[in-house]
Amino acid sequence: MNVRKFTANTSREALRMLRDALGADAVILSNRNVGGKVEILAMADETINAIAPAPEDDVPVPDAPRFAPRFRSDESIPALKPVERSFDTPPARASSAGTGRPQNNLQKGIFSPGGENDMPVNASELNNVMSEIRSMRNMLESQLAEISWAQTQQRQPQKAEVLRELLAAGFSASLSRYLVEKLPETDKAENGLDWIRNVLTRNLSTINNENEILEKGGVYALVGPTGVGKTTTTAKLAARCVMRHGPSKLALITTDGYRIGGFEQLRIYGKILGVMVHAVKDEADLRIALSELRSKHTVLIDTVGVSQRDKMVTEQVAMLSGTDTPVKRLLCLNATSTGETLSEVVRAYQGNGLAGCILTKLDEAATIGGVLDIAIRQKLMVYYVASGQRVPEDLHIANKLYLIDRAFKLKRETAAFRYLDEELPLLMAGAASAALAGGRAGRAGEEVSLG
Template identity: 55%
Template sequence: MKVKKFTAATSRDALRKVREALGPDAVILSNRPVDGVVEILALDNDDVASLASPSPDSEMAQPQPRLDHFADAEELAPAFAAPRRMAEPATPAFSTRRMPEPQPEPAFEPAPTYANRRAPAPEPAFDMAAMSSMMSAAIAQAKESAAAEMHGMMSEIRAMRGLMETQLAELSWNATAQREPHKATVLREMLAAGFSVTLARYLVDKMPAVKDAGEALRWIKTVLARNLTTIANEDDLLSRGGVFALVGPTGVGKTTTTAKLAARCVMRHGPDKLALITTDAYRIGGHEQLRIYGKILGVMVHSVKDEADLRIALKELKNKHTVLIDTIGMSQRDQMVTEQVAMLSESGADVKRLLCLNSTSTNETLNEVVRAYQGSGLAGCIMTKLDEAASIGNVLDVVIRQKLNLHYISNGQRVPEDLHLADRAMLVDRAFRNRKEGGVSEADLPLMMGNLGGMHNDRGLREVSLG
């Protein structure tokens, strides 16, 4: 007879070892915890069958005493059923039953001794909500830090890209100026006439091969005149009639231009076919100026304060051939501009808005004015104060790039003499004749050309027709 000992971390693992070594008919002699592991003593079934029954007076026939530590093990480790049955007096020392199939059970925990056996200490409460909040805060902080770092990195990349584009543009322009000096001459002429740097550089880059600066300048003038959109004659406005509202910033000359248009309408159709409306109820004496013109022309002037008044007035005047509305002037940066555009658009009539552009304003200011008063679309524009402008390339530049339909030009205070139909060739020729003296120096051109990195992203330039 050969008794074998098997140890493992858990009873299940120990029983598996017994089954693998001795087979499913092995006899378990003992099952107890020893030093943190489970120890099983087992015997092969063949060895048990060869044994004879013990004599009545032998120690093997006597009942085995019940030890206290096995009683404790019954209370604290109920999983070990085999040792408990062996400790009962009525149970023989050896068993011939088949070894049970190993069942899943929790990992073995050694039973505490009498010296250290105490009530288990309560585990600290785990606040899941607090932990989740801490994790969320940490994740949010990490995201913010990553976003800030990414933003800074992208800013640096954009700055580096802009610097590289500037330097490359300067090098490219220097090479172009040395190879084709007539382009530098034409570029200085356009800048002196008031045209923007972007439009001037765009046309110079697209210029075909020419012999000299004179031929290059003629090509530039032709392209500029081709891209100026004007009305062919006054029949497009006076004969067709309708409701027209003159809009624009303060002091641009809307009231005087309205009077000039009114005089032309009276001369064409008579005073009965015309009506005048003013919305300028804020400026002191604003509506009186138009009333004076109306009295001279024999035309009734109606004053409105809001959209409701405008609706009523337009409904009453629907039988008129032409209705001219003189609006209140306000800065292009005033929020009331949007309200004024909405009032005219929602008046219940097809109001065509004509934007008055001050020829003395800078290119940047005129672009702001167009963007502010654009709304759902402008019917056209009128150039005012042409007689006060040192150069008019700035306003022509805006008209070309914003694709505005130029109706009239106003060059004085006389009514109605100082209002003329726009002549494209005359305006372009006048722009170059009235150019600023001195202009841009040769040394400043490379720096100006280097600051045009986003020139090719300008949609207005892409729509310029080169013929």
């Protein structure tokens, strides 16, 4: 076979050499990095056609499969899409030497284009070739996204400005990319930011008033990793309930038997409020406690903090879900955590569904776009925001307009971490690759309504 090798410092240079030598219809067989350079193996289209076995009159023989994409004749480099064909199993036919073709390989439908003496291709070799082709496809798609965004920067600089504002506010690259792509045509970045704020505000869900908890009552469990402020937030909610209905209508339960002083901290809060604190250690204890407290208007459960990667999270969710009394779980999200960490936390604590979330440590966060990003994409109802240690003063009903406005105001303090113009194309290329890979973070736009 007339296989040509092209080696260059970058894939773009290697592809240009390939097109110059073999034409726009060349077929790529593989690509790899060798000694810091890109090496591409390719064949001319006519060579592929020439080596395909000619079908006999009475026995249909499938065309030689092509495990690589072709280039189009236009100037842009298209996304690579491997061509896959399925083959009907042809009957065995004798060669000139009288030797029959192996049936087991024919039944697998795997052929190697090698003329009359062609040999079956090993399945693992085929997988390796396909893996290399996918790798090259992803690389080319990423580079095309980078080129596309660089052109957008030149034609529509206002979009680049809006993107920088979103990233500086802490919103994820995937959500920012989606919003900027959908941004209506405008001459001023300020108008674009107004549109972005409106979209984010419409997609951020918050409770209208405290009646969701204080008037309706019920059993609420505050869950989340260690150190997010569950116990302090539980005390703040308890104080609000006591002020509305009195101490006799409230009960406190703690499952925190691990931390030194964990129970004592909540017990001290309960003593100040005049509310009894009950300690439980497993699902059986929790069932008994909830049965005894069924006459209470509101029951607040302070759970033990567990890392989102700990298997105890599953056990905790099962314990809270396995009671006879419905328990609504409120996830405490630390506003100082990164978006990646918050995504892990939500996935771990999701279980059979969260009632909503409480945003904590807003007073410590340099940016809050990350936690708002997670709340929007995961469609979590935001009940309260906590911004300090004072009980109960530092607990506020979530106001979506205030939160979105604050997200863009806080970014002024993070100027040192803002992206430069030359860094934006690379960042957008990464976001595009994530979207093409099909990850949830890459599909951020699917969770956002523009209407």
